[in-house]
Amino acid sequence: MARLVMKFGGTSVSGIKEIENAAAKIAQEVKRGHEVAVVVSAMAGETNKLIEYCRAVSPLHDAREYDAVVASGENVTAGLVAMALQKRGIQSRSWQGWQVPVICNDAHGKARIEEIRAGEIEKRMKEKEVAVVAGFQGMTPRDRITTLGRGGSDTTAVALAAALRADRCDIYTDVEGVFTTDPHIVPQARKLGRISYEEMLEMASMGAKVLQTRSVEMAMKSRVPVQVLSSFVEETGSDFPGTLVTGEEDIMEKEIVNGITYSEDEAKVTLVKIPDIPGMAAKVFGPLAAANINVDMIVQNISQDGKSTDMTFTLAASDLPRAMEVLKSGSDLKGVEIRSQENVAKISAIGIGMRSHAGVAQTTFKALAEKGINIQIISASEIKISVIVAAEYTELAVRALHAAYGLEKE
Ligand code: ADP
Ligand code: ASP
Ligand code: MG
Numbered sequence: 118m119a120r121l122v123m124k125f126g127g128t129s130v131s132g133i134k135e136i137e138n139a140a141a142k143i144a145q146e147v148k149r150g151h152e153v154a155v156v157v158s159a160m161a162g163e164t165n166k167l168i169e170y171c172r173a174v175s176p177l178h179d180a181r182e183y184d185a186v187v188a189s190g191e192n193v194t195a196g197l198v199a200m201a202l203q204k205r206g207i208q209s210r211s212w213q214g215w216q217v218p219v220i221c222n223d224a225h226g227k228a229r230i231e232e233i234r235a236g237e238i239e240k241r242m243k244e245k246e247v248a249v250v251a252g253f254q255g256m257t258p259r260d261r262i263t264t265l266g267r268g269g270s271d272t273t274a275v276a277l278a279a280a281l282r283a284d285r286c287d288i289y290t291d292v293e294g295v296f297t298t299d300p301h302i303v304p305q306a307r308k309l310g311r312i313s314y315e316e317m318l319e320m321a322s323m324g325a326k327v328l329q330t331r332s333v334e335m336a337m338k339s340r341v342p343v344q345v346l347s348s349f350v351e352e353t354g355s356d357f358p359g360t361l362v363t364g365e366e367d368i369m370e371k372e373i374v375n376g377i378t379y380s381e382d383e384a385k386v387t388l389v390k391i392p393d394i395p396g397m398a399a400k401v402f403g404p405l406a407a408a409n410i411n412v413d414m415i416v417q418n419i420s421q422d423g424k425s426t427d428m429t430f431t432l433a434a435s436d437l438p439r440a441m442e443v444l445k446s447g448s449d450l451k452g453v454e455i456r457s458q459e460n461v462a463k464i465s466a467i468g469i470g471m472r473s474h475a476g477v478a479q480t481t482f483k484a485l486a487e488k489g490i491n492i493q494i495i496s497a498s499e500i501k502i503s504v505i506v507a508a509e510y511t512e513l514a515v516r517a518l519h520a521a522y523g524l525e526k527e
Contacts, residue, residue, distance in 0.1 A: 118150045118151055118152065119151050119152070119283075119284040119285065119355070120151065120152040120153075120242075120281060120282070120283045120284050121146060121151050121152070121153050121154075121283055121284065121285055121286075121287060121354065121355075122153075122154050122155070122156060122274050122275075122277050122278040122281065122283045122285075122286045122287070123142070123143055123146065123153060123154075123155050123156070123287045123289065123354065124155070124156040124157070124158075124252065124270060124271065124273075124274035124286065124287065124288045124289060125139045125155070125156075125157050125158065125194075125198070125289045125348060126158045126270065126271075126288070126289065126290045126291070126348075127158045127159060127160060127161035127162070127163070127164070128161045128290070128291040128348070129158075129289050129290060129291070129348035129349075130157055130158060130159075130160055130161075130194045130197075130198065131160050131161040131162075132160065133197075135348070136194070136197050136198055136201050137201055138348060138349075139157075139198060139201075139289070139348060140198060140201035140202050140204075140205060141205075142289070142348070142353050143155055143198075143202060143207070143247065144202065144205045144207055145353050146353055146354065146355060147207055147245075147247060149355060151355065152242050152243070153242075153247050154238060154242060154247065154248045154250065154277060154281060154283070155198060155247060155248065155249045155250065156249075156250045156251075156252045156270055156273050156274040156277060157191060157194040157195050157198055157249060157250070157251065157252055157270065158190075158191060158194065158252050158253065158270040159190025159191050159193070159194060159253070160190065160193070160194060163190035163193075164187055164190050164253075164267070167186050167187045167189065167190055168183075168187055170186060171183050171186055171187070180225035180226050181225055181261050181262075183225065183226060183264075184225050184226060184228075184254075184261070184262050184263050184264045185261075185262050187264055188213075188214070188251070188253065188254035188262050188263075188264050190253075191213075191251035191252050191253050191254055191270070192211075192213055192251050194251070195211035195212065195213065195249045195250065195251040196211045196249075198211070198249045199211040199247075199249045202247055202249070207247055208244075208245055208246040208247065209246065209247040209248075209249060210241070210246060210247075210248060210249070211248075211249045211250075211251070212238065212248050212249065212250045212251065213251045213254065214250075214251060214254035214255040214256055214262070214263075214273075215255075215256040215260070215262065217233060217234065217235065217237075217238065217250060218233075218234055218255070218256050219233050219250075219254070219255035219256065219273065219276070220232045220233070220234070220255060220256060220257075220258065221255035221256065221257055221263045221265070222257065223257040223258070223259065223261070223263065224263075224409075225257075225261075225263055225264075226263075226264060226266065227264075227265070227266040228255060228257070228263040228264065228265055228266075229265075229331070230255060230265065230272065230273070230276045230335075232280075233276050233277055233279075233280035234280075235277065235280040235281050238250075238277075238281070239281055242281070250273065250277060252269065252270025252271075252273040252274060253265055253269040253270045253273060254269075254273075255273075265329075265331070266329070266331075267329075268326055268328075268329035268332075269329055269331075270329075271288060271328050271329040271331075271332035272329050272331045272332040272335060274286050274288060274332065275332040275333075275335045275336045275339075275341055275343060276332075276335055278336075278339075278341045278343075279335060279336075279339035279341050283341065284342070285341070285342045285343070285344060285354065286336070286341050286342070286343045286344070287343075287344045287346060287353075287354030287359070288328065288343060288344065288345045288346070289346060289347070289348040289354075290327065290345060290346075290347065290348065291347065291348070291349070292327065292345075292347060293308055293346065293347040293350060293358070293359060294308045294309065294345050294346060294347075294358075294359040294360030295308070295309050295312050295317065295320070295325070295327055295328075295345050295360040295362070295376075296308050296309065296376075297309065297375065297376050297377065297519060297524040297525075298325075298376060298377040298378065298379075298515055298519050298524070299325065299378075299379070299515070302379075302512055302515055302516075303377075303515060303516055303519050303525075305519070305520075305525040305526055306519065306524070306525075306526070307524060307525065307526040308360060309360050309375065309376075310360065310361070311360065311361045311362075311363055311367065311368055312360060312361075312362055312363075312368075312375060312376075313362075313363065313364065313365040313367075313368050313469055314333060314336060314337035314362060314363070314364060314365070315337070315365060315469060315500060316375050316376065316467055316468065316469055316500065317333045317362045318330065318333045318334060318337060319465070319467045319498075319500060319501045320376050320378050320467050321333050323378040323380060323463065323465040323467065323501065323503065324378040324379050324380030324381075324382075324463065324465070325376065325378045327345060328343070328345065328362075333362065336362060340364065342361060342362070342363050343361070343362040343363075344357070344359045344360065344361050344362070345359050345360045345362065346358055346359025346360070347359070365469060368469070371468075371469050371470045371473075372468050372469075372470050373468050373470035373471055373474050373477055373522070374466045374467065374468035374470070374471070374477065374480075374522040374524065375467060375468040375469070375470075375524075376466075376467045376468070376524075377464065377465070377466055377467075377515055377518045377519045377522070377524065378464070378465045378467065379462055379463065379464050379465075379511050379514070379515050380462065380463045380465075381434075381462045381508055381511060382433050382434050382435060383413075383431055383432075383433070383434055383461050383462055383463050383505065383508075384431065384432055384433070384434040384436075384437040384457060384458065384459045384461065385429060385430070385431050385457065385458045385459075385461050385493070385494070385505065386429065386430055386431075386432065386437070386440065386441075386444070386455065386456070386457045386458075387427060387428070387429045387455075387456045387457075387458075388401065388427065388428045388429075388444075388450070388453050388454070388455055388456075389427050389453065389454040389455075389456065390425040390426075390427070390452070390453060390454060391425060391426055391427065391428055391450070391453050392424065392425055392453075393420040393423065393424055393425055393426045397428075398417075398428075400448055400449055400450060401428065401444070401448065401450065403448075404443050404444070404447045404448040405432075405440055405443055405444070408439060408440075408443045408447070410432060410436045410439060410440050410443065411432065411433070411436070412430045412431065412432045413430070413431045413432060413463075413496075414430060414431045414463075414494050414496040414503070414505065415428070415429075415430040416428070416429045416430070416494055417429075429494065431461070431463065431494065431505060434459050437457060437459060441455065441457055460507060460508040460509070461493065461505050461506065461507060461508055462505070462506060462507075462508040462510070462511040462514075463503050463504070463505055464503065464504055464506060464511070464514045464515060464518060465501055465502065465503040465504075466480075466481055466501070466502050466518055466522060467500060467501045468500060469500050471499065471500050471501070471502075472499055472500060477502065478495075478497060478502045480518075480521050480522060481502050481504060481518060481521070483521070484517040484518055484520070484521035485504065485506070485514060485517060485518075487517070488510070488513055488514070488517050490506050490507075490510045490513065490514055490517070491506065491507070492504045492505070492506060493505040493506060493507075
């Protein structure tokens with residue numbers, strides 16, 4: 118007998134038929150004798166619709182009320198899944214974030230889970246009751262509803278698995294596992310049997326939305342094994358049909374490159390003729406950090422005349438308007454020309470085998486050159502190479518790198 122957390126994403130609960138299908142999978146695991154807790158997303162498209170409602174009322178809406186609205190999608194599916202389980206003769210109860218409770222900080226719209234007090238759920242689990250927890254939501258210390266950022270139900274699931282000391286967290290979705298790249302863009306993508314936490318963390322943070330980045334961070338920290346698998350194939354999680362995200366020590370074959378990711382939520386800011394004197398970087402990035410804006414790649418050119426230089430950095434496109442406002446009015450950059458560009462994408466190649474191999478980046482450069490794709494910025498870390506290219510080349514670049522690193526299925 119194992120203790121499992123089973124999470125169902127938006128497409129896996131997109132209608133009554135899909136909810137019945139999810140309930141059947143849950144029932145199967147319960148009947149095998151496993152202790153099960155469930156986490157659900159809102160029905161596919163629901164969260165987008167709720168966000169649109171908020172924007173329609175006011176583009177500058179209150180973040181607390183935004184959370185109250187967008188958290189509601191998950192409440193519906195939690196209740197429906199609990200009902201579908203009861204119909205199958207399984208004791209079940211739905212739980213909203215505040216009922217568990219899932220305690221979060223007050224960064225509304227992208228809150229972090231600080232603690233899950235799962236005592237009551239655990240007690241009832243031992244009495245064979247299946248908890249169906251609304252993902253993506255929690256409660257601040259001041260009792261306001263909060264949400265965890267897009268894709269946040271993954272994080273609820275892993276955090277609940279950690280709090281319950283579960284043997285595994287199964288993430289049911291619309292693809293059969295983690296692939297070498299997004300299978301919806303590259304049909305030749307190959308499903309990975311296993312992937313290390315480290316690689317999965319890089320893939321998620323570089324744009325593979327199959328798992329929310331924070332869920333991987335949490336799984337790695339609490340050493341919860343995570344399996345990604347499809348809701349729409351016959352087997353359940355206990356048959357191990359998906360991809361296991363696990364410690365590096367459990368990975369036999371350390372591939373040089375295991376995955377290619379892309380992110381189109383990217384923008385580029387260039388500061389032209391910034392004085393080449395100490396303290397300038399702090400003047401640029403200090404106010405951005407204070408405004409909670411993360412910057413990613415940073416490049417500074419060598420000064421030609423010893424007086425001024427150019428600096429370029431990237432950030433999430435969704436943060437660009439606020440960043441421009443901060444740089445233009447909130448920081449001390451008189452005389453510096455600030456340019457921005459939105460239609461760029463970041464393409465990355467990721468693999469733990471890179472640590473012990475030289476010349477890996479050259480494959481990226483050559484493959485892009487052969488397709489005539491210009492590289493605007495390059496950055497590399499121990500297990501990743503990323504480049505910024507014009508957004509119109511995203512798919513072409515992903516396919517080129519996927520083929521160049523030999524990732525296609527046989
Ligand atoms: P859910 O609603 O179940 O949470 P998501 O849409 O958030 O599902 O995530 C699943 C999607 O992630 C897939 O449909 C796929 O298009 C995308 N994806 C991107 N990169 C990858 C990858 N490397 N492997 C698998 N899926 C990926
Ligand atoms: N429903 C939320 C979203 O669409 C959370 C999730 O699906 O994980 O972002
Ligand atoms: Mg998701």
